[in-house]
Amino acid sequence: MPLFSVIIPLFNKENFIETTLKSALNQTFSDFEILIINDGSTDKSEEKVLNFNDNRIRYFSKENEGVSATRNFGIKKANGEIIAFLDADDYWYPNHLENLFQLYNQFPECGLYCTNYERFYNTNKIVKPFFVAIPEFPWKGIVKDFFKSSYIDRIAWTSAVAIPKIVFNKVGCFDTKITLGAGEDTHLWLRIALKYKVALDTEISSRHVLDAENRISLSNTLKRKFAKFDEFKEEEKTNLSLKKYLDLYRLEFAIKHKLAGDLTTFNYYIENIDRKNIPFKTKILISLPVSILQKLFSIKKYLERKNILFSVYH
Structure with missing residues (x-):
């Protein structure tokens, strides 16, 4: 064996x-x-x-x-x-x-x-x-x-x-x-x-x-079934690092759904995030209209092709 x-x-x-x-x-x-x-x-x-x-x-x-x-x-x-x-x-x-x-x-x-x-x-x-x-x-x-x-x-x-x-x-x-x-x-x-x-x-x-x-x-967001993390809500109440860890994922998933035009799922994730765990620049991004957010995302992908990498989550 x-x-x-x-x-x-x-x-x-x-x-x-x-x-x-x-x-x-x-x-x-x-x-x-x-x-x-x-x-x-x-x-x-x-x-x-x-x-x-x-x-x-x-x-x-x-x-x-x-x-x-x-x-x-x-x-x-x-x-x-x-x-x-x-x-x-x-x-x-x-x-x-x-x-x-x-x-x-x-x-x-x-x-x-x-x-x-x-x-x-x-x-x-x-x-x-x-x-x-x-x-x-x-x-x-x-x-x-x-x-x-x-x-x-x-x-x-x-x-x-x-x-x-x-x-x-x-x-x-x-x-x-x-x-x-x-x-x-x-x-x-x-x-x-x-x-x-x-x-x-x-x-x-x-x-x-x-x-x-x-x-x-790279699959289409609307074809994917994302993790919800609802079963960890009790642990999050007493484990602050777990809460922030999950909120960062919720934030990522929220932005993906807003980019795809799915505002219902976007709002679901946002409503479950402690606002203190959202970086300032990301708060600005999630408040933008879908069309502007999509344009900014296109610019981000272009910069990545030029080997310029950055994150909006920290």
Whole structure:
């Protein structure tokens, strides 16, 4: 029985899956299996995977159900003690599983293990995250306040986390009611962080590839079912950092819906936010008419293509 089960959900990533899979196979830590779950791809993704001949790979193919159901399928099929996730267009450096293994050995009481990562936009723009109240590299340890440390950049990112399989028995798996990258991963991380300690290694060992084609996060807002976070309202009353953490997500989701012209959902999210948690510049943005907000968003996307990045959420 392997220690790690690496779960790779696959949907129409023929141009990326080879590089991703090679990065997983080339780990310095060798006690793992890889489960590739083809979620109804219509391109040559399956052909690319079947070209690999490695007994650590277990390949499954099923009808398209979305990324949450696909990851849950992999969790149920996994033989490993620890589940690690890798999206089919992301990348691991060779020491990634080794770093997770060391975290697991050093902090066995945790329910979520995270390593640092970089965001790759293009060869000229690679960004390192900033975590609030976390020391710079080299540091590894228990995160004192997972929610506060994730105000600016998120400590837990899907292709850089590992979770003991037993934890899913306590908190459940990915919520399939949340679809198309609209908060299903965040929803699981915070459920775990409310019940377990979280460990972090600040060494970068993975890459979030943001120039990839067909990213689910680029899907049309009105086709997605976003996390509501209503089940955490009691915890928010006494956990102020959790409240701000969720309000920042509510703010992001609100703006997406206003840009899409869905003012009903926009108002739903805004009404559940403590105004003290909205940055001043964002208060101005959410007060603007839809047409002006859309123009500003177009300018933001243009600047991003010029490698000028900024956030309206802090």
